[in-house]
Amino acid sequence: xxxxxxxxxxxxxxxxxxxxxxxxxxxxxxxxxxxxxxxxxxxxxxxxxxxxxxxxxxxxxxxxxxxxxxxxxxxxxxxxxxxxxxxxxxxxxxxxxxxxxxxxxxxxxxxxxxxxxxxxxxxxxxxxxxxxxxxxxxxxxxxxxxxxxxxxxxxxxxxxxxxxxxxxxxxxxxxxxxxxxxxxxxxxxxxxxxxxxxxxxxxxxxxxxxxxxxxxxxxxxxxxxxxxxxxxxxxxxxxxxxxxxxxxxxxxxxx
Amino acid sequence: xxxxxxxxxxxxxxxxxxxxxxxxxxxxxxxxxxxxxxxxxxxxxxxxxxxxxxxxxxxxxxxxxxxxxxxxxxxxxxxxxxxxxxxxxxxxxxxxxxxxxxxxxxxxxxxxxxxxxxxxxxxxxxxxxxxxxxxxxxxxxxxxxxxxxxxxxxxxxxxxxxxxxxxxxxxxxxxxxxxxxxxxxxxxxxxxxxxxxxxxxxxxxxxxxxxxxxxxxxxxxxxxxxxxxxxxxxxxxxxxxxxxxxxxxxxxxxx
DNA sequence: CGGGACCTTGACGGAATTCAAACCGGGTGG
DNA sequence: CCACCCGGTTTGAATTCCGTCAAGGTCCCG
Numbered sequence: 273x274x275x276x277x278x279x280x281x282x283x284x285x286x287x288x289x290x291x292x293x294x295x296x297x298x299x300x301x302x303x304x305x306x307x308x309x310x311x312x313x314x315x316x317x318x319x320x321x322x323x324x325x326x327x328x329x330x331x332x333x334x335x336x337x338x339x340x341x342x343x344x345x346x347x348x349x350x351x352x353x354x355x356x357x358x359x360x361x362x363x364x365x366x367x368x369x370x371x372x373x374x375x376x377x378x379x380x381x382x383x384x385x386x387x388x389x390x391x392x393x394x395x396x397x398x399x400x401x402x403x404x405x406x407x408x409x410x411x412x413x414x415x416x417x418x419x420x421x422x423x424x425x426x427x428x429x430x431x432x433x434x435x436x437x438x439x440x441x442x443x444x445x446x447x448x449x450x451x452x453x454x455x456x457x458x459x460x461x462x463x464x465x466x467x468x469x470x471x472x473x474x475x476x477x478x479x480x481x482x483x484x485x486x487x488x489x490x491x492x493x494x495x496x497x498x499x500x501x502x503x504x505x506x507x508x509x510x511x512x513x514x515x516x517x518x519x520x521x522x523x524x525x526x527x
Numbered sequence: 528x529x530x531x532x533x534x535x536x537x538x539x540x541x542x543x544x545x546x547x548x549x550x551x552x553x554x555x556x557x558x559x560x561x562x563x564x565x566x567x568x569x570x571x572x573x574x575x576x577x578x579x580x581x582x583x584x585x586x587x588x589x590x591x592x593x594x595x596x597x598x599x600x601x602x603x604x605x606x607x608x609x610x611x612x613x614x615x616x617x618x619x620x621x622x623x624x625x626x627x628x629x630x631x632x633x634x635x636x637x638x639x640x641x642x643x644x645x646x647x648x649x650x651x652x653x654x655x656x657x658x659x660x661x662x663x664x665x666x667x668x669x670x671x672x673x674x675x676x677x678x679x680x681x682x683x684x685x686x687x688x689x690x691x692x693x694x695x696x697x698x699x700x701x702x703x704x705x706x707x708x709x710x711x712x713x714x715x716x717x718x719x720x721x722x723x724x725x726x727x728x729x730x731x732x733x734x735x736x737x738x739x740x741x742x743x744x745x746x747x748x749x750x751x752x753x754x755x756x757x758x759x760x761x762x763x764x765x766x767x768x769x770x771x772x773x774x775x776x777x778x779x780x781x782x
Numbered sequence: 783c784g785g786g787a788c789c790t791t792g793a794c795g796g797a798a799t800t801c802a803a804a805c806c807g808g809g810t811g812g
Numbered sequence: 813c814c815a816c817c818c819g820g821t822t823t824g825a826a827t828t829c830c831g832t833c834a835a836g837g838t839c840c841c842g
Contacts, residue, residue: 348680350680350681350683350684352684352688352689352770353770354770356688357688358683358684358687358688360680360683360684371669371673372673372676372677375669375670375673375674376670376673376674376677376775377775378775380677380680380681381680400662400666403662403663403665403666404662407655407658407659407662407665408658410658410662410665410666410669411655411658411665413669414626414630414665414668414669414672415630415631417669417672417673417676418626418627418630418631418672419630419631420676421627421672421675421676421679422627422631422635424676424679424680424683425603425605425615425635425636425679426605426635427683428605428613428615428679428682428683428686429605429607429613429615431683431686431687431731432613432686432728432729432730432731433607433611433612433613433731434607435797436797436798467819467820467821468820468821469819469820473687474687475687476686476687476688477798477799478798478799478800479820479821480798480799480800480801480822480823481797481798481799483821483822483823484798484822484823486821487821487822487823497821499807499820499821500819500820500821515607515608515609520631520632520633690829691829691830722787722788722789723788723789724788732830732831733830733831733832734789734831735790735791735830735831735832735833736829736830736831738789738790738791739790739791739830741789742789742790742791752789754788754789754839755787755788755789783842784841784842785840785841785842786839786840786841786842787838787839787840787841788837788838788839788840789836789837789838789839790835790836790837790838791834791835791836791837792833792834792835792836793832793833793834794831794832794833794834795830795831795832795833796829796830796831796832797828797829797830797831798827798828798829798830799826799827799828799829800825800826800827800828801824801825801826801827802823802824802825802826803822803823803824804821804822804823804824805820805821805822805823806819806820806821806822807818807819807820808817808818808819809816809817809818810815810816810817810818811814811815811816811817812813812814812815812816
């Protein structure tokens with residue numbers, strides 16, 4: 273049993289110019305060419321802000337929109353009829369959301385916010401235009417999809433083959449790496465806003481056993497679990513426990 | 528311990544006209560427009576045939592090519608240092624192979640043949656051209672990538688949350704559905720060419736426990752395991768055990 | 783006839799789930 | 813201000829599922 277009923281709805285739409293997009297300005301992503309920027313500006317419909325705990329997409333729904341996450345944390349998940357939940361991946365700034373629903377019809381997973389988030393909203397019907405007029409952006413979208421697939425491959429390997437301890441170590445190191453590269457942690461070592469229930473549902477373990485596993489990691493002084501979140505104190509041994517080298521670096525596209 | 532050392536290399540390149548491509552002629556896939564067909568013809572470099580057991584891609588390698596599987600069965604997998612293997616997904620006719628390596632640099636998984644296969648080979652360097660001159664084909668590629676992601680989501684849910692019995696039932700039903708829709712089974716109910724070790728490495732279970740689980744399914748008369756492969760005798764109860772409704776239907780693109 | 787690949791079965795131990803209970807900090811309302 | 817509740821974390825004990833070890837069986841092929 274792992275589901276949390278949560279039905280708060282996201283709200284509000286404004287519009288900030290793409291020129292001022294914090295993702296562009298961060299220097300963490302590939303910058304746009306002139307014509308790309310002007311296209312994206314016209315492609316953008318507005319913004320969506322949602323609170324922590326809000327559900328953005330629900331499995332089975334048809335959404336007319338496509339989003340890029342501007343700020344905050346979210347996660348994608350699927351549920352079984354009996355209420356068991358599997359978290360598939362975490363959504364961080366620069367990640368594209370809702371592509372599956374756009375291309376394949378229905379959404380086959382749900383998305384929920386871990387923190388307050390801001391999303392940039394696009395019209396799904398204009399995706400064809402994007403492919404026609406901006407092949408480089410189309411290429412970027414495919415790139416992002418391929419990268420998501422790569423992460424899922426890695427998670428599947430983890431859940432299928434690693435021990436509970438290695439699995440947990442892997443997840444925390446993974447989240448740490450991703451958050452760091454998109455600049456979610458400022459200068460000070462920050463905390464990922466998730467509960468042990470989230471970890472459990474990601475690893476495919478029970479809450480109780482997840483707790484005991486995280487406790488072991490804490491006893492080894494590799495992490496500190498605090499309130500709803502964790503901080504990594506020894507990334508090297510954490511990676512060692514996971515048997516994992518880390519994420520490939522490099523500048524990535526978004527939108 | 529689940530790895531099989533296997534180093535036989537694929538061989539031979541011929542060239543069959545795209546006009547005669549069996550995938551096109553099967554009517555199972557979206558057909559090409561004139562200009563698409565001519566582009567694909569020029570995009571194609573030749574064919575690759577490989578024997579059962581051959582490894583097409585190895586994790587960590589750089590391949591200059593991109594492939595579409597024309598006929599046969601294969602699977603994608605990743606390995607841990609200790610030799611444990613996780614099968615990520617199965618590769619069936621119409622599936623694109625090597626896109627990750629093309630877009631992201633290195634291949635992050637390996638691919639092995641379950642049966643003799645024929646692949647259609649494309650030049651990775653011309654993928655940019657494809658995006659420039661054929662947005663609809665570019666769109667198809669993204670579609671295929673999104674669909675692969677969807678399957679991985681489903682597998683992750685399965686491995687993370689379902690019991691051994693449900694997991695096995697799900698996998699067999701899944702394979703059955705996919706093989707059927709691409710016409711891998713002729714009229715007569717056919718057999719998927721995999722061993723119980725493959726099933727074990729897909730489900731994240733030990734070989735012994737996989738055997739006992741499959742035996743239960745067989746005792747319930749939902750499947751028959753025979754030599755290296757299985758046949759489904761009662762898809763309905765198999766789906767029921769899996770708690771799964773089946774794959775979305777509809778005509779799909781390829782290449 | 784012997785060996786190899788694959789499937790099968792039983793026994794045992796260990797890892798993870800389930801059940802149950804308690805703790806802690808923060809918020810709320812009497 | 814204190815009692816109460818709630819979400820999240822923690823711990824112990826009993827149980828079940830699954831992995832490991834070990835051995836045997838079948839079929840095919842050289």
